[in-house]
Amino acid sequence: MITTTIRRIIKTGFTNFWRNGIVSISSILMMTVTLSVVIFLLLSSNLFSLTLDRVKNEIDINVYATTEATPEEVLKLKQDLEFLPEVDTIEYISREQVLSNFREKHRNDEQIIQALEALEESPLGAVLNIKAKEISQYSGIAKFLESKTVLSDEDPNIVEKVNYAQNKIMIEGLNKTINAVHKFGIALVIILIVVSILITFNTIRLVIFISREEIKVMRLVGANNTFIRGPFIFEGIIYGVMASFITIILSYPVLFWVNPFIEKIFLIDLLSYFFSNIFMFFGVSLVVGTFLGIISSILAVRKYLKV
Amino acid sequence: MIYFDKVTKKYLDGVKVVKDVSLTIEPEEFVSIVGHSGAGKTTLLRMLLGEEAPTSGVVFFESTNINKIRKTQMNKYRRRIGIVFQDFRLLPNRTAYENVAFAMEAAGRTDDEIISDVPHVLNLVDLGEKHGSFPQELSGGEQQRVAIARAIVNQPDVLIADEPTGNLDPDNTEDIIKILKKVNELGTTVILTTHNKDVINSLGRKRVITMEGGEVVRDGNGGYVL
Numbered sequence: 001m002i003t004t005t006i007r008r009i010i011k012t013g014f015t016n017f018w019r020n021g022i023v024s025i026s027s028i029l030m031m032t033v034t035l036s037v038v039i040f041l042l043l044s045s046n047l048f049s050l051t052l053d054r055v056k057n058e059i060d061i062n063v064y065a066t067t068e069a070t071p072e073e074v075l076k077l078k079q080d081l082e083f084l085p086e087v088d089t090i091e092y093i094s095r096e097q098v099l100s101n102f103r104e105k106h107r108n109d110e111q112i113i114q115a116l117e118a119l120e121e122s123p124l125g126a127v128l129n130i131k132a133k134e135i136s137q138y139s140g141i142a143k144f145l146e147s148k149t150v151l152s153d154e155d156p157n158i159v160e161k162v163n164y165a166q167n168k169i170m171i172e173g174l175n176k177t178i179n180a181v182h183k184f185g186i187a188l189v190i191i192l193i194v195v196s197i198l199i200t201f202n203t204i205r206l207v208i209f210i211s212r213e214e215i216k217v218m219r220l221v222g223a224n225n226t227f228i229r230g231p232f233i234f235e236g237i238i239y240g241v242m243a244s245f246i247t248i249i250l251s252y253p254v255l256f257w258v259n260p261f262i263e264k265i266f267l268i269d270l271l272s273y274f275f276s277n278i279f280m281f282f283g284v285s286l287v288v289g290t291f292l293g294i295i296s297s298i299l300a301v302r303k304y305l306k307v
Numbered sequence: 308m309i310y311f312d313k314v315t316k317k318y319l320d321g322v323k324v325v326k327d328v329s330l331t332i333e334p335e336e337f338v339s340i341v342g343h344s345g346a347g348k349t350t351l352l353r354m355l356l357g358e359e360a361p362t363s364g365v366v367f368f369e370s371t372n373i374n375k376i377r378k379t380q381m382n383k384y385r386r387r388i389g390i391v392f393q394d395f396r397l398l399p400n401r402t403a404y405e406n407v408a409f410a411m412e413a414a415g416r417t418d419d420e421i422i423s424d425v426p427h428v429l430n431l432v433d434l435g436e437k438h439g440s441f442p443q444e445l446s447g448g449e450q451q452r453v454a455i456a457r458a459i460v461n462q463p464d465v466l467i468a469d470e471p472t473g474n475l476d477p478d479n480t481e482d483i484i485k486i487l488k489k490v491n492e493l494g495t496t497v498i499l500t501t502h503n504k505d506v507i508n509s510l511g512r513k514r515v516i517t518m519e520g521g522e523v524v525r526d527g528n529g530g531y532v533l
Contacts (some may be wrong), residue, residue, distance in 0.1 A: 214400075
């Protein structure tokens, strides 16, 4: 009995879907738009966070030690800094390394190399490269370093220079931008999703509105609610499944077309990211589409079942 | 079989569309209800179908008070009553065969029953050859015959025909009345509403209830009095 009912519901759903031709196609297209928005948001949020990670990685504070500072003293400072909760990693570059880096950088510049040869001792101190966990935490680390240099009772002072002041404007600007983009992004995501869900919901409601007389007749003929609702819900599922296939298939040429531009600007290969996660994207649109189809159908039919 | 006991229906604006109607309809009877538009015929039928509740009084189907049937049980009750409307109300996306089969599917009948009963009923209304046509491909008279086939396929106890010939020409009207008589002869109670004098005259000495302004003004055998 139950299998017969399910079989009939599925058969009726397919028949209605097929015979409602244009209306079914328009529902699928609306749903495709919604799912494309979802895929677009997933891709761009990924693009955004990858870019952000890269920019974050490029930002650091450099502490230049004086030439008098011994490696032990610099390493002691490194240890102290590592106790700070804001600090993610600290890279210690010894004086010798700094010197060879410098030589490497200026190896084509005869004058500098000669000047360097003339000196008995390297004029460059060791360097600590500090990376914070969050961009907003650099100012805290800078303050700590400042207190170390200004209030230090160790004499002589081992810190020659901290380059936070130079980076400060850039770091704070970036910080503000990130916060703004984040807030704006969330608002945009919510608006886009709500709008496209409403549009899909309305389209399906319209489809069912066309069938309201049929629903009344079905009730008068003695069909129970499950039997009436079933085919509509199944149609909703068909919309969701078809729309997610179309969305994924359409994403390919669109991405193929925009990928070179994205690669130039963001240095990220979105196309290969899309392909390596294609099942995730398909799964997400399948779940969202099917869910949307089912919910819209249930809500829309409910109105006409109260006879 | 069907009892209206002092039934009154008043709408929100205070107008009484049915006033203190008491009626008994026996099994296998052929009853016509006549009256002008607004006389209360349709409201009476809607109360019998459980689509509307009486303001006072009760409507019984056998020993069941229709107004007390729970919503979830209503569809089972409705399967015992076949209905035919003036505007046919077929499912537009389904063929004649599918329209009739739908009533059986809704009633939970098996595929074997559907395969054997649907052609039989379509033959009964002379539409055996047009089973694959969609409603818009059929004439008004043919659509109404599909509607009758759908209404009787589950072998209901009662067939309600609400102005079934209202949209039809005299030839088609005659065909429909013939089919309704045939259905009645096969043992189904038929309740027919109409305001067509020729229809009543063609029914001979069968029972006619005349309604006016919500009241039963005449209840007797044969004749059209308005």
